[in-house]
Amino acid sequence: MLQVEFAAEDEIVDIVPNIRMEALNMICGDFGPFFPQIPTKVPLWLAVALKKRGKCTIRTPNWMTVDRLTQVLEAERESPREFQPLPFHYIEISKLLFDHARDDISDAYLVRSLIEDIRDVRFHKVENGLETISGRTHAVKLKNLSAMEVNIVRPFMVRTLQAFYKHDSPQMIQQADNTGSRPTPVTDRGPRRDLRRR
């Protein structure tokens, strides 16, 4: 959980600084220089750090607007076997922005509830998808699944696939065949065959 958030904090966002500051030449990259009212791109952790100190506003990413999210939600509902393209870390990014830059998001309340609805619809699909896993499943394709969603299904998905793989392996099937063929001669001789004839 923490580590997924760590990864999400490196996603690039647009900020509008209200201070003048020289360029930052950091290990993770070069950012700035910063001028008041001139938008610039920084990683999310840096944006949040500046925001906490009141040095910038964070621009809401395009996908985090009511219009776009409404479209996504509709599309999610219409296509039960597909996931809509959203940023890989959409859950973490929106959480961080809600926690630290709520006042920069227009219609924050609506945006939040849309994201929650999208999460629910998508997760429901993941659950339905799990039901389709069978012994013939050698590969699963999960186009557009996000990082947090991966983390949630990972333990269950891996154990399920492993169990099917194990029972589907040639040794296992051979064993099943052996035990399946052995009772036949016995029933041939036994009284059970008579019972079946009737």
Added chain:
Amino acid sequence: MAAVDTFLFTSESVNEGHPDKSAVASAAEAATTDVELLKRAWRNEKAVPEILRFDSPLVSRVREQIQLLEETLDDFADSGVDDLVVSLYQMDLDRTLFLLRSYLRLRLQKIEKYTMHISRSDDLLSRLSLQECRFAKSCSEIMEKHLEQSVLSKLPYGYDSVTRQSLSSTEDDMVPEPQLDTFVFCKTKSDVGAFQLDDIGEEVVDLVANDLYVLRYKSIKGLVEGGQIDLI
């Protein structure tokens, strides 16, 4: 039958709206920082059951950058640079340190878990750094000594081996090994094309760029080592 079950397909048209996507991706690839590379190694190491090759040059480059920044921060303190700037650089330093430590610790945990398995294979030992090799060695010595003193010395002859259940065992059957048959989540960086998952060609999957798959680790091992696929 080529029975690769996939579910939750998405229409292939999704990507077509971004013709410049590959250009952006290759530009980003060229500008990849060492931290970015370390992050990839960290993610892969986290997802993979076995220990991967240690990238010594990369780690020492990151170490150098950390040291350089630490020195710079010391200079800042003397020359009275703005507190805000100092604190931002400090955060950058902390994040890099966290990443490096998490990566190294992850590897140590794996080495500890599979000490005996790693120690008996030259191929696996060659994946470790010098320090890790030393750690693996002392780890297995200590463990063996401990087991010897606490348990094995009290067991009857024939049942007192660290690696074998009894004298009748024909091979080491008490050495924990990583499960390579497990499934992993991965993302393709570029089109790999039709990829064979098994030895006999019954399981073939078409790996398209930027898609997410759950595949058996053993079958994509080569792709991970070759950097064609990223684990998540």
